[in-house]
Amino acid sequence: MSFPPFFCGLPFTGRQAGKKLKWLLANGEIRQLLADVYVDTETPDSPELRASAAELLRPADGIACGQFAAWLHGIDTTALGPKPPRAQWTREAADVVQVRGVPVISPIATGVELAMHLPRPFALSAVDALLRSGKADRWAIRAASAQYEGQRGIKQANEILRYADRRAESPGESWLRLRLIDAGFGTPDLQVRVNGPTREYRLDLGYPEPVDGVRLGLEYDSDRWHSGDRVQVRDEERRIGLKALGWHIIPVRRTDLWGSYPALELAVGSFLCQWPRLPRRW
Incomplete structure (x- = not known):
């Protein structure tokens, strides 16, 4: 079965695939990137690919946040399996950067959100990975966490940010x-x-x-x-x-x-x- 040219190397939605979606998945022709976003299995992962997938789902004025922001920054947040992340968007964020054209909360803000909302072991491993990437500094994340005082999860975040260490390699x-x-x-x-x-x-x-x-x-x-x-x-x-x-x-x-x-x-x-x-x- 020939693969439609506009699918080759580019992410697409289930709606674009139409009735062929289940067949393509069952035969290993495509893999899932996000909920309802897929790509040819031969296409390697890259920051550009992730950003293109995000654009297919981005609402007007949407800013990627949470674990979804970490994914766009290239940070693994679970390390227990290849389950695709869920797209998370906000329209209110003070610290925003562009990742291949997609508005995303900054690595520093992402570090605070991961420390606040992930289960403790995953929060620590994700923040460690973020620090190891060089995209954020622990002291900058700790300073930014002061803006979240009083919010749910900040107590855990303060603990995780005391322990976080860029030297952890896995x-x-x-x-x-x-x-x-x-x-x-x-x-x-x-x-x-x-x-x-x-x-x-x-x-x-x-x-x-x-x-x-x-x-x-x-x-x-x-x-x-x-x-x-x-x-x-x-x-x-x-x-x-x-x-x-x-x-x-x-x-x-x-x-x-x-x-x-x-x-x-x-x-x-x-x-x-x-x-x-x-x-x-x-």
Whole structure:
């Protein structure tokens, strides 16, 4: 089946696709960008593509806000799956920028909204990602948050903005850091460098204060990069090397963060000789 020329490489609505929409989706010819906006599967994601998709839905005087604004700024806000974002618009915003011609609340305002309204772990990972992108500074976001005093979610935002750190390199690292803070262990160091005789190691998180001469490091092992047998053998060899340098490493998987049993808090508390603060908050 030939693909209509005006669809190729450009986003389009379900109405434009007409009766062909279900067939195209079922056969993997197109993918969904937004609610009722689609594009050819061969078209790579880009800021221009996202802006073009937004324009198809933008109401008169509409300004993109919330998670939708984060998406247009190139920031992932869930990291748990490819579910398309929901278009969110406002007509009242003091801090507005243009993203490929689309009016969007600024990265700073976006950071405040994410910190206020997303669930806590996603709020932290999204703000961390925003800071890592270099599009906003934590101190600027904290200063801007003063304008939202009294609004729903500002208490959470103030907490998230205290913890946010651009050095977190993945959502999993952000979630792990929040679990440790919530448990009362204090804020760990990020991207800890450990020098060995033949190589340098870098740990996702660590508590460098020794306990009986041994330091604690934690590493988030994502399912995507740490699932194969060969990779797991390499990870175990790495932990053995770090043990020889005086580091005890606790590997953490997604199930350790999102399961209901507080095994992570108990393991960290056992090493640090501290009772974790329980029950866990999420």
